[in-house]
Amino acid sequence: MNKIVSKExxxxxxxxxxxxAPLIAKARRAGHFVIVRCGxxxxxxxxxxxxxxxxxxxxxxxxxxxxxxxxxxxxLEPGDCLTDVVGPLGQATHIQNYGTVLCCGGGxxxxxxxxxxxxxxxxxxxxVSVLAGRTKDLIILEKEVRESSDxxxxxxxxGSYGKQGLVTAGVEEVIKREKVDYCVTIGxxxxxxxxxxxxxxxxxxxxxSLNAIMVDGTGMCGACRVTxxxxxxxxxxxxxxxxxxxxxxxxxxxxxRGAQ
Amino acid sequence: xxTNDINAARNEQxxxxxxxxxxxxxxxxxxxxxxxxxxxxxxxTCNEEVNQGISAEQAVVEASRCLDCAxxxxxxGCPVNINIPKFIKNxxxxxxxxxxxxxxxxxxLPAVCGRVCPQEKQCESKCIHLKMxxxxxxxxxxxxxxxxxxxxxxxxxxxxxxxxxxxxxAVIGSGPSGLSFAGDMIKRGYDVTVFEALxxxxxxxxxxxxxxxxxxxxxxxxxxxxxxxxxxFVKDCLVGKTITYDTLHEMGFKGVFVxxxxxxxxxxxxxxxxxxxxxSSNEYLTRINLMGAGRGGDTPVLTGKTIAxxxxxxxxxxxTRTAKRMGAERVILVYRRSEEEMPAxxxxxxxxxxxxxxxxxxxxxxxxxGDEKGRVxxxxxxxxxxxxxxxxxxxxxxxxxGAIEEIPVDLVIVAVGVSPNQLVPRSIDGLEISKRNTIVVxxxxxxxxxxxxxxxxxxxxxxxxxxLAMGDGRRAALNMHEQLSSASN
Numbered sequence: 001m002n003k004i005v006s007k008e009x010x011x012x013x014x015x016x017x018x019x020x021a022p023l024i025a026k027a028r029r030a031g032h033f034v035i036v037r038c039g040x041x042x043x044x045x046x047x048x049x050x051x052x053x054x055x056x057x058x059x060x061x062x063x064x065x066x067x068x069x070x071x072x073x074x075x076l077e078p079g080d081c082l083t084d085v086v087g088p089l090g091q092a093t094h095i096q097n098y099g100t101v102l103c104c105g106g107g108x109x110x111x112x113x114x115x116x117x118x119x120x121x122x123x124x125x126x127x128v129s130v131l132a133g134r135t136k137d138l139i140i141l142e143k144e145v146r147e148s149s150d151x152x153x154x155x156x157x158x159g160s161y162g163k164q165g166l167v168t169a170g171v172e173e174v175i176k177r178e179k180v181d182y183c184v185t186i187g188x189x190x191x192x193x194x195x196x197x198x199x200x201x202x203x204x205x206x207x208x209s210l211n212a213i214m215v216d217g218t219g220m221c222g223a224c225r226v227t228x229x230x231x232x233x234x235x236x237x238x239x240x241x242x243x244x245x246x247x248x249x250x251x252x253x254x255x256x257r258g259a260q
Numbered sequence: 261x262x263t264n265d266i267n268a269a270r271n272e273q274x275x276x277x278x279x280x281x282x283x284x285x286x287x288x289x290x291x292x293x294x295x296x297x298x299x300x301x302x303x304x305t306c307n308e309e310v311n312q313g314i315s316a317e318q319a320v321v322e323a324s325r326c327l328d329c330a331x332x333x334x335x336x337g338c339p340v341n342i343n344i345p346k347f348i349k350n351x352x353x354x355x356x357x358x359x360x361x362x363x364x365x366x367x368x369l370p371a372v373c374g375r376v377c378p379q380e381k382q383c384e385s386k387c388i389h390l391k392m393x394x395x396x397x398x399x400x401x402x403x404x405x406x407x408x409x410x411x412x413x414x415x416x417x418x419x420x421x422x423x424x425x426x427x428x429x430a431v432i433g434s435g436p437s438g439l440s441f442a443g444d445m446i447k448r449g450y451d452v453t454v455f456e457a458l459x460x461x462x463x464x465x466x467x468x469x470x471x472x473x474x475x476x477x478x479x480x481x482x483x484x485x486x487x488x489x490x491x492x493f494v495k496d497c498l499v500g501k502t503i504t505y506d507t508l509h510e511m512g513f514k515g516v517f518v519x520x521x522x523x524x525x526x527x528x529x530x531x532x533x534x535x536x537x538x539x540s541s542n543e544y545l546t547r548i549n550l551m552g553a554g555r556g557g558d559t560p561v562l563t564g565k566t567i568a569x570x571x572x573x574x575x576x577x578x579x580t581r582t583a584k585r586m587g588a589e590r591v592i593l594v595y596r597r598s599e600e601e602m603p604a605x606x607x608x609x610x611x612x613x614x615x616x617x618x619x620x621x622x623x624x625x626x627x628x629x630g631d632e633k634g635r636v637x638x639x640x641x642x643x644x645x646x647x648x649x650x651x652x653x654x655x656x657x658x659x660x661x662g663a664i665e666e667i668p669v670d671l672v673i674v675a676v677g678v679s680p681n682q683l684v685p686r687s688i689d690g691l692e693i694s695k696r697n698t699i700v701v702x703x704x705x706x707x708x709x710x711x712x713x714x715x716x717x718x719x720x721x722x723x724x725x726x727x728l729a730m731g732d733g734r735r736a737a738l739n740m741h742e743q744l745s746s747a748s749n
Contacts, residue, residue: 023502037459043551043558044459069558084459086496215551215559218457218498219681220467220523221543225534232527232534237683251534254634258536 001081005058011137013065014108015074016050021085022057024049030095030115031209031241034059034087035217036073042083043069046214048112048186048240049088050141059085062111062140089217090240093207097124099181102174102204103149104130104195106167106187110141112209113186114148120184121148128174129153132167132187136160168194175202183207185244189256193249200245208244210235210252226252266335269346270328278353279328292395293322300614304584307471307555310611311375314398316356319405323352325389326397333386334399340731342366344383348402360410363403364419368440369730371411371478374404376469376574377727378605411481421489422449427744430455430513432499432684435463436726437519437717439486440733446489448741453513454491457498460550463521464718465726467550468542470578472585473608500687505713515712515740518699519733522718523681527674528570532628537562537636541571541579541675554586564670566590568639570625571675572597577608579673580617591617592667596624596644596657622646622657626664628672638668680719688713698722706736707743714740 008016024034033048051060065074076082093116101120105113110131121127129149133139134157146152153170154162163170167187174180175198183206185195192208199206212224212235224235227248233239269275296312297303303310314322326348334344343362350359363370379385379400387396427450431438434456446452460466465479487493497503508516525540527533544561551559567583569576572595583591593612595602598621602609613619622644629638643663646655680697692700692709699708699715706714716732718724 027502039558041552041557084496086457086459086498086502088501215543215546216458218523218683220525221546222525222527222540223543227534232529255534255536258634
C-alpha cells in the first residue's frame with residue numbers, strides 16, 4: 001500500500017499525485033516508470049515517474065484519466081492508498097553532454113520529460129524545450145520546465161497560449177535556427193511519429209519514450225512488444241526509450257488502439 | 261531418500277505384516293482407481309477444479325495395489341526421491357497423517373505436486389505393475405489424497421523449527437523453488453525474507469497454472485503455512501530494480517537464493533505476430549489467472565469465437581482449456597509435431613480433448629493475417645511431416661511443400677515456450693550466465709560463481725517442472741546452510 005501525500009489537478013482529466021514509495025524514490029532515474037494498481041481487483045497500469053523526493057520518500061506521477069482504471073486512480077485523495085506500486089522499471093534515459101538537446105513533449109508526456117530535461121541540463125547541455133497541447137489548460141509543468149531549460153516554446157493547437165500550431169512547427173523552428181545535436185520526444189504516439197519524421201529529415205538523432213500496453217512490466221507478458229529496426233522489442237525491459245527513427249509507430253498506434 | 265532409510269522403513273513390523281496380509285496376486289488383480297472428474301460439459305462453464313480427488317476408501321484400495329517392492333524403482337523416478345512406498349503403505353493402513361508427514365519429509369508442496377507433476381513420466385513410469393502389463397499404481401492421486409487429507413483435517417503437524425540463529429537469508433521470487441527454499445531455511449532457524457516482483461505470492465503457481473488444474477486456495481494454504489513459521493514476504497519488490505543485490509547485503513542478508521523463473525515468452529518471429537489478437541500464453545493466462553480478467557477483475561482480455569493456441573506443452577493445454585472457459589466456440593491447438601511428441605502431460609491432453617479442443621497436429625503457423633484495424637482474422641498454417649530425429653531425439657518436423665492452408669481465427673495464443681527472465685541475473689555484477697541466459701550453478705550444490713548466491717528452478721534449468729524447481733530449492737537450502745553454519749562456527 002502506498003499513501004497519496006498530495007494531489008494537484010492540472011486540468012479536468014490530468015492529475016498529479018505525490019505518492020509514498022521510498023525505495024523507488026531512491027532508485028529511480030530519468031526515464032524510469034512504475035506499475036500501479038488501485039484496488040484488490042485493479043488493473044496494472046504503467047506510469048512514468050515525473051519526479052521524486054528521496055528525503056520525503058515520494059515519487060510524483062501525472063495521470064491522464066482515459067479509462068476506468070486511470071479514472072479510479074485520479075479520484076484518489078491525499079491519505080488514500082494505491083494498492084501496489086512497483087518499480088522503477090525499464091531502462092533509464094542515457095544522459096550525456098550532447099551539446100544542444102531539444103526536448104519536446106505533448107500533453108501528459110511533459111511529465112516524464114521533465115526529469116530528462118533536468119538531467120540533460122545537469123549534464124551541461126543547452127536544453128530547448130517545446131511543450132505542446134491542444135489548448136492552454138493542457139500545457140502542464142511549464143514553470144518546472146522553464147527552470148531547467150535555456151529556452152521554451154509553447155505550442156497549442158488552438159492558439160490559446162503560446163504559438164498556434166502543432167508541436168512539429170515548434171521543433172522545426174528550433175532546428176532551423178540553431179544546431180540541435182539530440183532530440184527527446186514524449187507524448188502521444190502520433191505526435192512522436194511526426195516529430196521523428198521531421199528530425200529524420202534534419203538528421204537529428206532522436207529518442208522516443210513509448211507508452212505501450214503492459215501487464216506485469218517485467219518482461220513476462222510481451223503485451224508491450226513493438227517493432228524497432230525490424231526487430232520485436234519489449235518496451236517494459238528494453239525500453240521505454242528507443243531510437244525514434246527506427247520505431248514502427250504505425251504498428252504501435254495500431255496496438256494501442258486495438259488492444260482491448 | 262537414502263536406500264538404507266527406505267529399507268529400514270520397509271522392515272518395520274507393521275509394514276511386514278501389511279505386506280503379508282495380501283498376496284501379490286490379489287494386489288495386482290485390483291483395477292487402477294479412476295480419478296473422479298467434473299463432467300466436461302459442466303466444467304467448461306466454470307473454473308472449478310476438474311479432478312475432484314479420490315475418496316479415503318478409494319485411496320486405501322489403490323494403496324493396496326502397491327506391492328511394496330524390495331527395490332522400489334518409483335523412488336528413483338521421483339526427482340526428489342520421495343519415499344513413495346512408505347507413504348503409500350501408510351495410506352493402506354489408514355494412517356493418513358503419517359502418509360502426509362512422509363511426503364513432507366522430502367517435498368514442501370505435495371498438494372501442488374500431486375496435481376501438476378507429470379507422474380506418468382516420473383515415479384509411475386517405473387512402477388513394477390507396468391512390467392506386468394498392468395497400469396501403474398496411481399502414485400500422483402495418492403500423493404494428492406494424503407496432502408489434501410492433511411490440509412482438510414487440520415492435521416498439519418507444527419513443523420520443528422530450530423532455535424533462531426540470527427542469520428538473515430533472502431529469496432528472490434516466490435515460485436516453487438523459492439517457497440521450498442524458504443520453508444527449509446526457516447526450519448533451520450534462519451530469518452527468511454522472500455522478495456516478489458508481482459503483487460501476489462506464488463509465482464507461476466498463481467499466474468501460470470489455471471485454477472481448474474491447481475486452485476489458488478491450495479497454493480495460499482502452503483504460503484500461509486510458511487508465514488506462520490515466520491517467513492516474511494515482500495511484494496512489489498523487484499530485486500535488481502527496486503533494491504539491488506548490494507542493498508541486500510546492506511540489509512544484512514548473508515545468503516541469497518534466486519528463483520526468479522523463466523518468465524520471458526518466446527515468439528516465432530513470423531509475419532503478423534504483432535497484430536492485435538496475437539499474444540503470448542503468459543499474457544493470456546496472467547490476465548485471467550492473476551488479474552481475474554473476465555472474472556470480476558478490472559483487467560480486460562480479448563475474447564473470440566475461434567481461438568488458436570500454438571504449441572504442445574502444458575501451457576498450451578492450459579491456454580486451450582482456459583479459452584474454452586472464456587466462451588470460445590472453437591479452440592484449435594496447432595502443434596508442429598505429432599501428438600506422440602507432445603511434451604504436455606497425457607492427462608492434460610486427455611482433458612483438453614474431452615473438452616472439445618481440436619488438435620491440429622503436424623501443422624505450424626507461418627503467417628497471421630489482420631483486418632484493416634490490425635486485428636488478426638486468419639492464420640496460415642503449414643502442414644508438416646516427421647523427418648529424421650533431431651537433437652531432442654524426437655523426429656524433426658519438416659514442411660510439406662505447398663501444403664499451406666488458411667484458417668479464420670479471432671485470437672491466437674502463442675505457447676511455444678519461455679526463456680529465463682534476464683532481469684535479476686543481469687543486475688548482479690560478475691554472475692556467470694549461460695548462453696541460454698540461465699544462471700550457471702554447481703549442479704550438486706546450486707551455488708553460483710558468486711559465493712553467497714544460490715539459484716534454482718527455471719532460472720537455472722530454462723524451463724522445467726514444479727518438482728524439479730522444488731528439489732533445487734531444497735538442495736540450495738541444504739548447501740547454503742552448510743556454508744553459513746561452517747562460516748559462523
